[in-house]
Amino acid sequence: MNLEHLRAFYILADHQSFSETAKILHLAQPTVSMQIKHLEQSLEATLFERTTKSVKLTPSGEILYKYADQIFSLVKQTEKELDSLSETIHGDLDIGASLTIGEHILPYVLGQFRKEYPNIQMKLKVYNSEQIMEHLGNDDIDLGFIESTKSYPDYDQLAFLEDELVVTTGTSASSPVPPQKQTIAPEELFEFPIIMREPGSGTRQVVEQHLKNNGLYPEKLDVIMELEHTESIKSAVESGLGIMIISRNAIQKELELGTLREIPINGIRLRRFFYAVYSKDKLTLPGETFLSFIQNYYLNEKFQL
Template sequence: MDIQHLKYFVEVARQRNFTKASQILLVSQPSISKMIKSLEDELKVTLLDRSERQIKLTDAGAVVYEQAIKILQSVEDVYDSVNELVQVKKGTIKLGLMPTTGVLLFPNVLAGFKKEYPQIDFQMVEYSAKQLAIKVEQGDLDLGITVLPVNPKLFDAIPLLSEELVVLAHNEHWLAERESVRLSELKNESFILLTEDYALHDVVKQACMQSGFQPTVAFKSSLWDLIGEMVTAKLGISLIPWSMVSRFNHRNVHAISISDPLIEWELVLIYRKNKYLSFAARTFIEYIRLHMF
């Protein structure tokens, strides 16, 4: 048994298909099949159930898969550790951001960091909060900028920003005459929310339920601008972070504070626990700790 055996086996298990695994690994399908058969012969067990169209792990296969993931991660950590020694103050950080929040929070921070560490580069991608957590957990991203709650068993989280949610309503809506409102007063309103992919969707629904009502959701969207347009069209109200209000200033909308309960939107930097972090990622974490407080 060697690392290559385990690598091929893990990829086939992930893809549940020899052909897809061979395309990802850039290795011929017969070679992969031979490697896995050799592994099965060595362990004297069947690892893959090939009887169905989609390959499944046997009970023994599931055990080997779990251990193989740990072994491959350990090997990757060895290479990363050596690479850190060779390339001090160099590297690439794979950073995930939520749409808009990166623009609101990070330009100055990133500019300052790049000035101090010019040889550390960023690969930045946008995902919803829930997708970001998954990508960080799977190791596709080193760090993620997301919102609470996150699983404390999986992630370490560094607080970045905490702000209140406010109600966004059309200027002709009865709320526009109010400076503040209790959330329970909105039980008969139509809500325009982000889709379930976004943590804010769950935050709003949970707050409404704790205030004694199930919100009536008229529309859902993954686009902030579309939500603003629907509020402008008098199709409902929305709850948004205070920092987002300026985005809608040109529209006929008004922001109203929520007096009870206080609904906080907490932005955090997350990284996976018990996973090796490169010099570059650790340096950025320390930079954030020093400059965000």
């Protein structure tokens, strides 16, 4: 049995799409079709029921999938144990991080990690939280770092850092919040134009959940603009277009420069945790090493808001 053909089968069974499988494997779609055909011929079994709309496992395919799952778990475990025999930890580590974590939390930590483990080749890609879970499911990344409050029962989740979201406005004369206003009541959030992250971002999910938990209705917010990048939102708020709710980690420089200011909400603190998300059975030795490193890093730094 050809392992490459078996991998194509395994991914196709998960995603039920030849085009998606080809994309994940970086192959042409006809190549994937040919690999599946060769696998079926070698096993003398039909593995998929094909229709114009879907691809489903046959009973024979279900049996093969069960053992393929065990095979690839063993392959990962074998690689991990062989790597552990080496004097130096090496290999590739692909990380996906949500915007706040990827831009304001991880870069410095990755720099420190690189000093201790120079033989681990790292790649960091920034997505929103929902996109990270999609890439994790496609095995495009080894570790995901998200801000979402959602639970993902198919994955292991580890809270590694506490964060606080704060209502923020610009300090220019065009700011919608008068300079003498130092705090706001919860219901006053609905009186100011607000600039938000796009649906699907962890920050937005946390904000909406906190509002609901405090008897407030997120749909009543006067959202005048949705932007995908934190820097764009900060620039819009600095220019006086509206307020924002953002991680304090993301506005340290602007607070120091005086171009932005926090406005506490009376009686409410928007606390959350940042999470590492991964599949324990698939995590490589470089992934395990980084996960342990980031836990110890923030434990030692006592980096908590």
